[in-house]
Amino acid sequence: MTQVGVNGYGTIGKRVADAVAAQPDMDLVGVAKTRPNFEAETAARKGYPLYAAVPERVDRFAEAGLDLAGEVEDLVAAADVIVDCTPSGIGAENAALYDDHDTPAIFQGGEDADVADVSFNARANFDDAVGADSARVVSCNTTGLSRILAPLDETYGVEKARVTLVRRGGDPGQTGRGPIDDILPDPVTIPSHHGPDVNTIFPDLDIDTLGMKVPATLMHTHSVNVTLESDADAADVRDRFADETRLFQIPAGADIDGAGKLKEFAHDAGRPRGDLWENCIWAESITVEGRDLYLFQAIHQESDVVPENVDAVRALRGDADAAESMATTEDAMGVGI
Ligand code: NAD
Structure with missing residues (x-):
């Protein structure tokens, strides 16, 4: 099972976390949040381990009655792959943290293309990301x-x-x-x-x-x-x-x-x-x-990139080819009308 961490639990991150949790070959190690807002509450209710994205704010989670599993560094260390779903520009700032831990990373389309080894779309260029250290799922x-x-x-x-x-x-x-x-x-x-x-x-x-x-x-x-x-x-x-x-x-x-x-x-x-x-x-x-x-x-801007993020995890790991990965992702999420 691939251990996947999600850093940034907003519009994209919460959807990616649910999609990862639904995969037969992945475990969601946890999600990192900057503050204990309603999304942190929901993550806790779903049983997702919560990590503090900003170490100075650890106390705020305790005050809100939310247990933390650790800080973002612990999440990055525990993950086989980290999916960065932070706002545009923050992903690039986080890249050094992922490098320091040798944790392969997936970034989002709000980042410049040079944040990652390869820009990624499962249908068009899955193979380009196989074995890479990082990928950027395009917008x-x-x-x-x-x-x-x-x-x-x-x-x-x-x-x-x-x-x-x-x-x-x-x-x-x-x-x-x-x-x-x-x-x-x-x-x-x-x-x-x-x-x-x-x-x-x-x-x-x-x-x-x-x-x-x-x-x-x-x-x-x-x-x-x-x-x-x-x-x-x-x-x-x-x-x-x-x-x-x-x-x-x-x-x-x-x-x-x-x-x-x-x-x-x-x-x-x-x-x-x-x-x-x-x-x-x-x-x-x-x-x-x-x-x-x-x-x-x-x-649908909030969700079309979500299956692509799941496929990007398998591509970086070299766990499946494009067709196998896309079929597994779609089956687990219910993609296809
Ligand atoms: P968002 O603002 O909804 O969520 C980002 C989350 O990251 C928020 O919860 C924020 O509090 C948190 N965060 C901020 N700084 C952080 C830090 N240092 N560490 C950890 N978490 C931090 O943003 P979003 O819409 O989910 O966008 C995330 C990325 O996905 C961006 O690159 C964006 O361009 C891209 N994207 C967004 C959409 C969209 O329509 N929403 C679509 C495709 C791609």
Whole structure:
């Protein structure tokens, strides 16, 4: 069993912890928290050993009635792999701690690519991370794009991708984020950082991305145009996507017109936290004009990277190949609609 520690127990960290705990070949050694807030309470209630991320704050946990298993250094020492889920930039600061303990580490997409040996997406480049000391699971948007670009490139070849990303202003729990009443080109310069991030997974792919930000919290929406190298038709593309376990094609008759109903669907299906780990592609939007493919997809920013983090653990350990790891992860979590 691989002993996995999670440092940073917020939006991504708490989901990664649950996903790790569900795996047949992994134990969750514990989670590190900066303060004894409601998330620390929940972790304790789930029986996850709690570690203090900031040693000076150990007393605050005791005052809140929360037992600690130790400090973050103890967690890093006890783990075979540490998954760093701290806010952007903090992961890079933590890298020396993981190095000092020779603990392989997984970082998140908010970090610069050079934080880790390799940027990672399970479907596109699992093998690049096998045996590496560290990997960076790319952002929610880059994960969503990699999952469609990999099968398109393998099947038809990709001449050029152009994507407009309409991004949620903040996650539901990020009460301080905006905009509240505006529509922003964000960033106003082109390309947005997403295209270069996709190139950390597909170095030779020609891609331009444009970003916008809107007053929404539920999901991101991508408007995608891919010029293919060979002829395709829409039915072919739908068939090809149907083989991909992390792509959900929203059926035409489902009456799902946006992120609101997608989340309602996820809650009705009993998904934990209403999570949608799969890209949600409107099947009707898949259109091919000549060699130009168009589609709309929604990406649940809080959860699509979670199965990728689990696969990254197996890749660093060299415990399984991509297909075996993805199948184990999906089976344990219930991924696939
Ligand atoms: P978050 O703020 O929800 O959670 C981060 C957690 O880390 C918080 O609980 C915070 O208290 C804790 N923390 C802060 N400093 C710490 C430290 N020094 N040691 C340990 N814990 C510390 O952030 P998040 O949304 O989960 O993002 C985490 C990473 O995942 C970022 O790199 C982000 O870019 C990336 N990411 C976020 C999303 C998203 O939409 N939320 C999607 C994909 C990737």
